[in-house]
Amino acid sequence: MTAPSITRADGGITAPEGYRAAGVACGLKPSGLDVALVVADDVASAAGLFTTNLAVAAPVVVSRERLARSGGHARAIAVNSKCANACTGVDGMQAARAMAAATAEAVGCDPAHVLIASTGVIGMRLDTTKVSAGIAEAARRLSRDAHRAAAEAIMTTDISPKAAAVHVATPAGRFTIGGMVKGAGMIEPNLATMLGFLTTDAAVDPATLDRALREVARDTFNAITVDGEPSTNDTVLMLANGASRVAVDETTYPALLAGLYELCAGLAREIVRGGEGATKLVTVRVTGAASEEDARRAARLIANSPLVKTAINGGDPNWGRLVAVAGRAGVAFDQNRTLVRIGGITLYDGKTIFAEREHEAAAHLQGHEVEVAVDLGVGGAGAATMWTCDFSAEYVHINADYRT
Amino acid sequence: MTAPSITRADGGITAPEGYRAAGVACGLKPSGLDVALVVADDVASAAGLFTTNLAVAAPVVVSRERLARSGGHARAIAVNSKCANACTGVDGMQAARAMAAATAEAVGCDPAHVLIASTGVIGMRLDTTKVSAGIAEAARRLSRDAHRAAAEAIMTTDISPKAAAVHVATPAGRFTIGGMVKGAGMIEPNLATMLGFLTTDAAVDPATLDRALREVARDTFNAITVDGEPSTNDTVLMLANGASRVAVDETTYPALLAGLYELCAGLAREIVRGGEGATKLVTVRVTGAASEEDARRAARLIANSPLVKTAINGGDPNWGRLVAVAGRAGVAFDQNRTLVRIGGITLYDGKTIFAEREHEAAAHLQGHEVEVAVDLGVGGAGAATMWTCDFSAEYVHINADYRT
Numbered sequence: 140m141t142a143p144s145i146t147r148a149d150g151g152i153t154a155p156e157g158y159r160a161a162g163v164a165c166g167l168k169p170s171g172l173d174v175a176l177v178v179a180d181d182v183a184s185a186a187g188l189f190t191t192n193l194a195v196a197a198p199v200v201v202s203r204e205r206l207a208r209s210g211g212h213a214r215a216i217a218v219n220s221k222c223a224n225a226c227t228g229v230d231g232m233q234a235a236r237a238m239a240a241a242t243a244e245a246v247g248c249d250p251a252h253v254l255i256a257s258t259g260v261i262g263m264r265l266d267t268t269k270v271s272a273g274i275a276e277a278a279r280r281l282s283r284d285a286h287r288a289a290a291e292a293i294m295t296t297d298i299s300p301k302a303a304a305v306h307v308a309t310p311a312g313r314f315t316i317g318g319m320v321k322g323a324g325m326i327e328p329n330l331a332t333m334l335g336f337l338t339t340d341a342a343v344d345p346a347t348l349d350r351a352l353r354e355v356a357r358d359t360f361n362a363i364t365v366d367g368e369p370s371t372n373d374t375v376l377m378l379a380n381g382a383s384r385v386a387v388d389e390t391t392y393p394a395l396l397a398g399l400y401e402l403c404a405g406l407a408r409e410i411v412r413g414g415e416g417a418t419k420l421v422t423v424r425v426t427g428a429a430s431e432e433d434a435r436r437a438a439r440l441i442a443n444s445p446l447v448k449t450a451i452n453g454g455d456p457n458w459g460r461l462v463a464v465a466g467r468a469g470v471a472f473d474q475n476r477t478l479v480r481i482g483g484i485t486l487y488d489g490k491t492i493f494a495e496r497e498h499e500a501a502a503h504l505q506g507h508e509v510e511v512a513v514d515l516g517v518g519g520a521g522a523a524t525m526w527t528c529d530f531s532a533e534y535v536h537i538n539a540d541y542r543t
Numbered sequence: 544m545t546a547p548s549i550t551r552a553d554g555g556i557t558a559p560e561g562y563r564a565a566g567v568a569c570g571l572k573p574s575g576l577d578v579a580l581v582v583a584d585d586v587a588s589a590a591g592l593f594t595t596n597l598a599v600a601a602p603v604v605v606s607r608e609r610l611a612r613s614g615g616h617a618r619a620i621a622v623n624s625k626c627a628n629a630c631t632g633v634d635g636m637q638a639a640r641a642m643a644a645a646t647a648e649a650v651g652c653d654p655a656h657v658l659i660a661s662t663g664v665i666g667m668r669l670d671t672t673k674v675s676a677g678i679a680e681a682a683r684r685l686s687r688d689a690h691r692a693a694a695e696a697i698m699t700t701d702i703s704p705k706a707a708a709v710h711v712a713t714p715a716g717r718f719t720i721g722g723m724v725k726g727a728g729m730i731e732p733n734l735a736t737m738l739g740f741l742t743t744d745a746a747v748d749p750a751t752l753d754r755a756l757r758e759v760a761r762d763t764f765n766a767i768t769v770d771g772e773p774s775t776n777d778t779v780l781m782l783a784n785g786a787s788r789v790a791v792d793e794t795t796y797p798a799l800l801a802g803l804y805e806l807c808a809g810l811a812r813e814i815v816r817g818g819e820g821a822t823k824l825v826t827v828r829v830t831g832a833a834s835e836e837d838a839r840r841a842a843r844l845i846a847n848s849p850l851v852k853t854a855i856n857g858g859d860p861n862w863g864r865l866v867a868v869a870g871r872a873g874v875a876f877d878q879n880r881t882l883v884r885i886g887g888i889t890l891y892d893g894k895t896i897f898a899e900r901e902h903e904a905a906a907h908l909q910g911h912e913v914e915v916a917v918d919l920g921v922g923g924a925g926a927a928t929m930w931t932c933d934f935s936a937e938y939v940h941i942n943a944d945y946r947t
Contacts, residue, residue: 193870195878226862228894449939459629459664535934
């Protein structure tokens with residue numbers, strides 16, 4: 140197969156053919172949009188990834204059930220922000236089912252073809268009267284132009300809506316993939332961590348869609364962290380309606396993967412860039428590990444280390460903290476052969492401290508996109524990349540006052 | 544055995560008979576004391592616990608070697624602050640050996656009977672000329688009264704020196720245990736985490752001393768965390784010189800344990816209370832776990848969760864975050880039977896949210912000593928307690944600017 144041509148497309152979740160969306164205010168938030176609706180014109184293939192947290196929110200339970208029952212088919216995705224409907228017991232399950240029922244009624248579809256998601260405060264009862272009214276209103280306002288309002292309606296402490304789309308040109312024809320995400324706090328690998336909604340007008344059977352979503356998420360949504368806290372609500376849902384008449388088969392599957400990777404990597408980095416209080420996008424690379432699993436583990440610990448993230452926030456090339464975290468990762472590590480680079484500048488090689496280069500590394504850390512790299516020194520081929528953000532006093536302010 | 548009578552004693556590391564100490568300034572810090580020396584009049588039994596980090600500082604390597612070579616005997620402990628002598632390669636090992644040699648010379652003892660420790664910035668070369676001069680000066684100033692200066696000299700970002708002592712009365716006679724610690728950042732279980740120095744005038748053989756130190760550390764120094772970061776330098780050393788003529792045997796061992804626990808629990812809580820930017824001492828209790836290991840794991844994750852710690856900083860009884868962290872702990876957990884209490888007030892029992900009680904819990908969180916408790920809901924006997932501190936914007940400021 141020749142490499143697919145991937146180009147940026149206008150619009151977000153409605154960029155592919157055959158989707159409409161809306162974002163409305165139903166009064167869950169004191170002000171601002173808080174209900175989003177995405178609807179495919181016809182029943183689409185559907186796939187989902189959900190939080191690994193054992194404390195799992197009611198909407199996650201409901202969406203998992205629906206996907207299983209429908210064999211991977213859906214028409215509508217309804218989302219509310221402000222209230223996570225998590226830790227809400229039997230009442231919460233009833234509220235989530237009511238939210239799904241209201242969506243089926245408003246859209247005029249089979250209740251089995253409705254997926255839902257919620258985000259916001261844990262342990263707050265979901266006001267189903269407000270949400271149902273919001274969904275009805277959203278159904279009346281569905282349009283291809285409202286993708287931005289939908290992306291706004293799923294925000295919590297996000298600073299700005301995050302959406303994008305790509306065209307994928309293949310010998311079999313062109314299809315489009317669109318998406319919107321929300322992030323901010325509680326961002327950690329294993330999905331657990333975010334809401335993401337993706338659409339494509341390629342024709343993909345449910346099993347293939349599920350496989351593509353898992354493959355791409357491993358290196359994108361699962362390779363980011365803000366604070367190491369998988370949430371109770373994390374959900375990524377994807378619909379494929381076939382409106383482009385381009386069928387994904389063995390030949391075009393790599394093009395789907397490539398396009399989806401391009402889109403999701405960009406959205407994942409946007410989530411990190413928009414982490415609570417974040418001032419920098421940090422790429423963490425770990426090499427020389429005994430295995431890829433070891434590399435991932437060390438990269439994740441570094442990406443979540445308060446001492447590393449505060450040093451980066453302060454623009455301090457404190458490579459010693461990187462060594463200290465790598466040393467406690469519980470993976471094979473040789474302190475006499477480890478190597479630390481910041482912005483490509485080697486500051487320590489297990490024997491020598493290159494103190495005279497620290498000012499260059501410090502200059503690199505002044506940028507908005509920075510990179511720290513640790514070689515574990517055991518000579519293995521294991522390597523991994525994680526994206527994270529720095530840790531600022533603003534993060535503390537946001538999270539100390541979140542519910543007030 | 545009747546319960547031993549434990550009473551608080553005046554003084555710190557020199558409260559037991561037969562020890563002298565000093566704290567001096569050798570110029571590693573721009574100002575302030577930076578070298579501490581503790582000397583037993585005669586060779587004492589010695590035991591040590593060291594960091595579990597694979598990136599291990601040179602002084603840790605040297606002290607481990609000496610303890611092994613001497614069969615658990617020592618006379619002198621030399622400590623410097625400001626420079627951790629970690630990640631300093633072959634030069635660092637030479638500097639650590641030079642520091643030990645300077646101590647043996649200044650004290651006039653067998654080099655095998657010298658233990659050392661360092662704390663401060665990682666990857667900074669240790670100025671052995673300054674440290675050796677400081678140790679010589681400290682040896683000239685050794686006295687029983689200088690325990691406070693010694694406790695000051697081991698501080699890095701600690702706000703105040705941390706030292707205490709207890710008398711332990713047993714039918715066989717009275718002995719005394721004294722100690723000093725430093726903490727602040729990089730505080731995490733598995734020792735890894737702090738410097739602590741303990742002395743007693745009880746007569747304890749090295750093997751028994753080692754056993755007592757490990758038993759007590761598990762529930763004290765290893766049950767605290769500030770930021771989940773075991774350091775490269777963490778060390779706890781204990782000397783027992785027998786000057787009280789009270790021998791610890793089968794009968795008096797429980798008294799040694801009780802006295803040591805009393806002393807170390809107090810010092811451990813002081814470390815947490817003095818965590819970087821800390822405003823509250825937080826006790827985390829986990830019950831209803833399938834095993835003690837599960838309970839410890841969940842308690843540690845809660846105690847290290849930025850979302851939990853920032854909520855406590857803000858006085859927000861955000862019990863949902865406690866559930867979310869327990870749910871991601873990777874241990875058996877039943878979200879329908881979990882139970883969350885803040886300050887003894889049940890806010891959630893897996894079915895019902897007691898929103899009307901939140902103001903009471905919020906009032907509790909205004910205090911300087913607060914407690915959060917999670918029952919994992921699986922009905923097991925596993926339970927654990929961890930001490931931690933809240934997470935403030937001040938922590939970020941301290942760690943963003945640590946080296947500047």
